[in-house]
Amino acid sequence: MNKILLTILILGAFLAAEAPGAKAQAPAAAPAASAAPAGAPAPAGGRKKRVAVFDFDFGTVQSASNAAFGQNIDVGKGISDLLVKYLVQDGTYSVIERKALDKILAEQNFSNSDRANPASAAKLGKLLGVDAIIVGSVTQFGNDTKKTNVGGGGGGFGGFGVGGFSHSKTKAIVNLDARIVDIDTAEILGVAEGHGESSRSSTGLLGGGGHWGGWGGGAVDFGSSDFQQTILGEAVKLSVEQMSKGLIEDNSKLSIRTVIVSGLVAAVDGGQVVLNVGAKSGVKVGDTLSIERITKEIKDPATGAVLRRLSTPIGVVRVTDVDDISSIASPVSGAGFKVGDAAKTVTQ
Secondary structure (H helix, E strand, O other): OHHHHHHHHHHHHHHHHHHHHHHHHHHHHHHHHHHOOOOOOOOOOOOOEEEEEOOOEOHHHHHHHHHHHOOOOOHHHHHHHHHHHHHHHHOOEEEOOHHHHHHHHHHOOOOHHHOOOHHHHHHHHHHHOOOEEEEEEEEEEEEEEEEEEEEOOOOHHHOOOOOEEEEEEEEEEEEEEEEEEEOOOOOEEEEEEEEEEEEEEOOOOOOOOOOOOOEEOOEEOOOOHHHHOOHHHHHHHHHHHHHHHHHHHHHHHOOOOOEEEEEEEEEEEOOEEEEOOOHHHOOOOOOEEEEEEEEEEEEOOOOOOEEEEEEEEEEEEEEEEEOOOOEEEEEEEEOOOOOOOEEEEEEO
16 A cells, blocks of 8 residues: 555656646747747848949930920939939948039039040049949930821811811830949949830820929939829839849949058147048048057068067047048047057958
């Protein structure tokens, strides 16, 4: 009897130990599974490839543009602005803002005749700190209107018919081509084309969308909904969308540039630190540079050549203004900067 009782007690203790343990462990497994779901993409490292979009050249279609709008409109700027909108919405590239681009264009006296010139635009790309530039041309921008006049009642041509009608069908056609250009070599890395057509009956190029008339001062907002409802606006939208897809598909042809900047503190004036390196060395507004003081030089005992310089960090500065050969920076951290201190950064 004692043996039976002892067996029951041992079995009860075993079951009591097992059941709570199983229940306690089950919930603990759930967070581990939800924290790393199968097939979850790894976070992307590095930064996006940075591009600048220059206004498209439209010299070959200027007369057609004048005929469409009734005045001289910068069609190339309208196309580039719409392209920037689509590239930003997609998110594959980091696109330089318009104000920064306009500032560089004004400073460098960049002319409209240079818009489609890869070599000229590539030089400005370095000042902007981009990985590549996008230049392009508007190759067709106009209409193909067909009219049909029909007389009625058997004598329409002589004016004796019961009636007649005049029917017209207007087609807008827009063709574009774009090139992705390496800023170091001016090599064309990729190309993309855009073609758009739209046609309607009994209306003009700017008709059919709410009586649009939104231009002024030589500029047009090609991204406005009113314009895109017109025949010409539909053709522009289709062509730019197609071209932007081609440029996005070519993103693998670009490389992220790594610019190693190395210079010296040339002057310290109040709260400003002047450096002896500028845009030609790859410095751009917003860059941060570490300021270090050389404490010792290690020389080769045989040749006397400097093998290594030992330095001590002094602080960090951020660039606020740049010209070709110098830059001005404001302290972010640290103090006591002196002429001759080394300025170093890796801009990506």
